[in-house]
Amino acid sequence: MDAGATAGGADLIELSGITKRFPGVVALDRVDLAIRRGEVHVLVGQNGAGKSTLVKLLCGVYTPDEGRILLDGAPYAPRSTLAAIRAGVRVVYQEFNLLPYLSVAENIFFQRLPRRLGIVDFARLYRDAETVLAEVGLAVSPRARVETLGVAQMQLLEIAKALSTRSKVLILDEPTATLTPREIGRLFEIVARLKARGVTIVYISHRLQEVFDIGDRITVLRNGRTVQTLAAREATIPQIVKLMVGKEVSEEYPFRADVAPGAEALRVEDLRTVGGRHALSFAVRRGELVGVAGLVGSGRTEAMRALFGADRKASGRVLRDGREVAIRSPREAVRHGMSLLTEDRKAHGLVLDMSCAVNVTLTDLARVSHAGLLDVRAERSAAERLVAELAIKTPSVDQLARNLSGGNQQKLVIAKWLFRDAAVLVFDEPTRGIDVGARYEIYGLLWRLAAEGKAILIVSSDLPELMGICHRILVFSGGRITGEVPRAEFGQERILSLAYQEYVRDRREAATAGTAAAGAG
Template identity: 45%
Template sequence: MGEAVPSAEEPILAASRISKSFGEVPVLFSVDFDVRAGEVHALIGENGAGKSTLIKILSGLEAPTSGTILLDGQATDLPRNGEAEALGIVVIHQELNLAEHLTVAESIFLGREWTRWGFVRRTDMREEAKRILDGLHVSIDPDARINTLSVADKQMVEIAKAISRDARVLIMDEPTAVLTPAETEYFFAQVQRLKSKGVAIVFISHKLDEVMKLSDRITVLRDGQLIATVETGDLTPDSIAEMMVGRELSNLYPPKQEPDFDAPIVLEVEKLTAPGVRNVSFSLRKGEILGFAGLIGSGRTAVMEAIVGLQGRSGGSVSVRGQPVEFKTVAEALRAGLVYMTKDRKGKGLLLNIGLQPNLTLLTLFRHMRAGFLVESSEVEAMERATRRFDIRARDASVRVGQLSGGNQQKLMLGKAMESDPEIIIIDEPTRGIDVGTKQQIYHIIAALAKEGKSIIVVSSEMQEVIGLAHRVVVMREGRRTGTLEGAEITEGEIMRYAAGLKGDREDDRASA
């Protein structure tokens, strides 16, 4: 290409009047988008707004139905199959694409190994990997296997990979979705570093505060339409949210309705000890929403899995409606009216390669049997019921669950859990990777269930969510409960103090393994 370095105002990569349809379903309508050197351009919108498709087009994974892609001002046909990397356009996908068994150095050079006479130059590549990682100020051993790294470190490896490819445009799809606040801070510092080097960065996120903090410009998509591209400084989180949803979002959280003062205790956990859990006690009253806050890895999921029988426990007791129980399988918990919704929708919650209906009824197939045989009409009925109740949207019934947006997957999972007509519902990360509109729906569903008299535990890493929903909040740290907050105590600062170990029970405060 030419030597002319584009000025800061000249976009490196631009999309002009891009439209895209899959079959007869249009997903993008004449969208304009551009990104300049040294800027962070955030791309936001609800799930299904067309962000992922736009990214795929910008990186050459999909060809637009109409419209042009301009690279350095020149109309280009981007090569398919990710070969656009050679042109300096690198994508970091939401699901990190790293081979778990390779080393860090091997991963960074995967696909373009340095060779001499057909043999890989391992030492040289290792040196270079180390140089790049040092440049990022991260302490990752180039010889470490990917599967030994934390998610945040894996992300850093992806960034190192992008740098080693001399990325001019770096596109990141929800990079912070799986990071803890501390890791996110750290990640942002790296993004700033890349930005100052003149890399053009496209950034998708559902977390509006992050978008506000990190980006220079924001483009909002809704239903495949370009709503606006605006300087970040001209916006407030509220105005962005409204642009995304196209309506006012005054009541993201439903009004809290305290459970009766004398409501019976339905779940009592005492001194629960299990892998990753030490001495956790709490109780849940009928009609209550109990929040579980803490940093990622603080043992909240482990507590829940130990309660429902997915994890063995080594000590403590659990009782449901006064009866001591020790569930060995999910089926036993289910029979006692306890259901657990995993935070890992794709890996543990839903079968992605089949349709909605078998997923919905998988937990409760016994309800759709007559004389040992499945009754399909009964399943169809359940699907229709859940579709209405939880507003599940799919093109048609033949769509595979993996093709649904995160929000619809979450609603389907909620439907699946509610099919068992539980009394106690444990929801782990109810809105991870979900757009604002669907979040609001899910919050209202949760509140409505509590009002009906269901008892709900909400485990969430989004503090706002716990604050907005829960009547009481249990904070965990390193496998232990450090505090329980009620009423006016439930504030971001207070939760953080307990979560970070500044307040609360600190006996036997040893480093976690």
């Protein structure tokens, strides 16, 4: 069967011979692509394959150097994102585009605030926002400031923004990267409704299983070129992976049974975050990969930030190699051999307007300095070694971090902590926005670090990932650890039941309290 004859109607978007160059890089090389009306068309490829550049061409951020784009049969060349929106093309980026100091409602309707007698009609604004928030299942107040939201909540808010306009084309760039299984299910329901209305969805994801759950057709990009377009129902994960990376990948989640945990490297006793109701205690041994699972709002990230000194903790003891240490700031955590790869690489992980070399070596400038002066040659050499080791795609280590693709930025954050050579590494969503080939490389890197005796904590919203690579998993729910599951007992149902435990208890207690109040009345 011709992959082009699967779903949707006539071609809505046609790209012919699209080429886009940047200094030292050909991001897109004569790309041909047809996207049909009313289909879910999935774009996959390794980081640097050209997916993000293609999206930015469609939404008016870039213009092609060669080739042409047709939208609904007419030439399409938007000169701005606003022009693309007016033409009916809307994108939800992997990296958020929100105004943190404005309310949720103001972010949704920022360019078209409802007015009455020349002033903003806030009553209507909040009503309209509540309708859109309900559609995506985001249970936050429309009056809440965006800066108070978590990463997953911001992701749903971006989707709500896009749904608030009537669009012909909705582009979703890694929309499930921080969502729980329940939220992913809700998103897929939204996509199905939009598709039924005739909206065309361009869907980008590195989670290959969901590509088959939601897609009609799949186009694989590699090195800026179109490799192949396939009908989703006729494709397989090994086939897609081979097209993406140009070679076979033996297994999606490698586990090394030969790496056995050793002595205890980190112990946390009665750690309580500011405002937290529960004390947390856990330990990690050298050579051990410990997963941290839980729903959005479960307290996983807050606990890791308090452990690292990035947020103030109310109480608790931290022991490194059996010795109690005081950690009141990230500087003290680093001094005691700890590192934290944050979930938001742009806001907290990188200095975007500095070079790759500077970002890699920032965690330990003393290693590339002599007599208090920076040794630029040593800095470049160290950066070049790690850039090569992690296969970071960049013309040179002088490239600004801002100019790297999202996945390569993530690998750059990992590189800076590898340069520091910490003994305890905390990774918060380490593979978010990273393609399957690079993800496999990261897993291999984690195992190499474990074999060297590093103790590793991995916070991830991707439960199959944690089950695939970890020795054991700590499950967070409602701010406390509700279970510790050893590898021999891994199972999605068990882990998810522990993740929902506190939420079920809270609903039960609320229902009991409501019944008691009604009886008293």
